[in-house]
Amino acid sequence: MTPAGRIAASIGLLDRILTGEAAEHALTGWARANRYAGSGDRAAVRDHVYDALRRLRSLTALSGANTPSGRALLTGHLRAMGRNPEEMFTGEGYAPDPLNAAERVKLRAAPGADMLPELVALDCPDWLGPQLKDSLGNDFAPVLEAMRHRAPVFLRVNARRGSRNEVAVRIAEEGIETRTTPLASHALEVTAGERSIRNSVSYQQGFVELQDASPQAAVEALPLKRGMRILDYCAGGGGKSLAIAARADCDVTAHDAEPRRMRDLPVRAARAGAAVRIAKSDLQGQNYDLVLLDVPCSGIGTWRRDPDAKWKLTPEWLSDLLRVQEEILDQGSRLVAPAGTLAYMTCSLLGAENGGQIAAFLDRHPDWRLVEERSFTPLNGGDGFYSAHLTRV
CATH class of the missing domain: 3.40.50.150 (Vaccinia Virus protein VP39)
Structure with missing residues (x-):
């Protein structure tokens, strides 16, 4: 798939998700129906979709649209990356259709990222903002900003199978690179090879489980x-x-x-x-x-x-x-x-x-x-x- 083809596929998936379909269900169905898409294509489309959902409010605003849609989100996404959306929206091959006159007008009138209201810039629902501010205090903005980015992947090392260091060496031999984290004594943060985890021998033989570090720390306590x-x-x-x-x-x-x-x-x-x-x-x-x-x-x-x-x-x-x-x-x-x-x-x-x-x-x-x-x-x-x-x- 070309980069523009990946954008077009992501637009269609986002429109399905915005009408109520679960994101994972939509992505799985798309992958099964489009066997021609290689692993790199599937990963890129998944990243586009999840990045757009994490930043739904801000990307919609950056596109100039009043309501979110697949086209608006990917237009805003390209603009947020410093790209001219019209470079991808060409209608050539598998690229999405060119921006129409109304979309161009809205895009030119859209505010810059530094001009967005706080809750829009942080991609926080309006009704939840006050409650989260009360709950998080001074951490509100940093936490909400962190929420706009991809989460790290953590493994829990099964202490019945080996120590954290022993298992880290074992899974590295299978192409899964990790580093330790102070949050939990059996937690490893995956730094490379995360898509190989479920098919790895170490996972299939119970040496590791996928589990975030925070609940691991809570169980350790x-x-x-x-x-x-x-x-x-x-x-x-x-x-x-x-x-x-x-x-x-x-x-x-x-x-x-x-x-x-x-x-x-x-x-x-x-x-x-x-x-x-x-x-x-x-x-x-x-x-x-x-x-x-x-x-x-x-x-x-x-x-x-x-x-x-x-x-x-x-x-x-x-x-x-x-x-x-x-x-x-x-x-x-x-x-x-x-x-x-x-x-x-x-x-x-x-x-x-x-x-x-x-x-x-x-x-x-x-x-x-x-x-x-x-x-x-x-x-x-x-x-x-x-x-x-x-x-x-």
């Missing part, structure tokens, strides 16, 4: 002891269950309100040499030494990886999430043994989902106390993440 009964109550794919099982010989049970999310967990656990049981029955009456609640949340901390989620989040959806988080905290607390720990986690940066939920829980349950809490932002290197440990008074 859990007060684990040999023989503990642990419940991962909102397990999802089970990444934290596997990370716990790699740290200590515990009885780990994974549970999720939608069990299909855990369908790959038994295979991943066997690959990692970890023992994780899947909850098969009602948990009522059970109790555990540690209950982990990685609750459904807005996902604001992962906007770099899932940028279309930024624009789908609404005040109504956030309100529903806050109610669900409150219910899960109450449910999970009833499953904790008398001297046990309740660990609450989100991948959000919003105070209402984090410290606000903990404060409200403690108001409802004065027999509990906060032991510690931790917050991570992209300024730490990984995703935005929050964790809190509670125990009974």
Whole structure:
């Protein structure tokens, strides 16, 4: 594909995504339907699409358009890179159609990047800006700016298979270059070869798992002891269950309100040499030494990886999430043994989902106390993440 052909393909994909299709679904479908596109083409198109979604507001403004569209976003993207969009919008071969008269007028009248309003320049939804400013304080602008860029890729080294240094050497031999990060003791940041990870022998044999460094750090902070009964109550794919099982010989049970999310967990656990049981029955009456609640949340901390989620989040959806988080905290607390720990986690940066939920829980349950809490932002290197440990008074 030519560079202009890649732009044209990205425009079509963005139009599909802007009408509601999930970005990953659209990209996967396009790759399957266009077998002629090589790995370099697929990677370039993916980068165009995700860059445009991360910067949807600012790129739309730089194009002069009033509403986002595939053409507007890629016009703004080229302008942001210092390129003249008309060099790509030629209509020749597989290039996108030339800019029409109205598009040219809007482009000439569009403000420069240094003239954009703050929330537009930072690609932040207007309704969320005040809440995020309250939550992040002086870090608001630097964090939102970091969110406009691609996220680093991290691996979690499976301590049951080898040390971080040993595994780093092993995967380097497979073309995957990494460096250590201070965020977590088993985390490696991938610096080259990331597209080879899933097909590597090291990944397939359970030496490494893909997992951001912030949740790795949160799991490392859990007060684990040999023989503990642990419940991962909102397990999802089970990444934290596997990370716990790699740290200590515990009885780990994974549970999720939608069990299909855990369908790959038994295979991943066997690959990692970890023992994780899947909850098969009602948990009522059970109790555990540690209950982990990685609750459904807005996902604001992962906007770099899932940028279309930024624009789908609404005040109504956030309100529903806050109610669900409150219910899960109450449910999970009833499953904790008398001297046990309740660990609450989100991948959000919003105070209402984090410290606000903990404060409200403690108001409802004065027999509990906060032991510690931790917050991570992209300024730490990984995703935005929050964790809190509670125990009974």
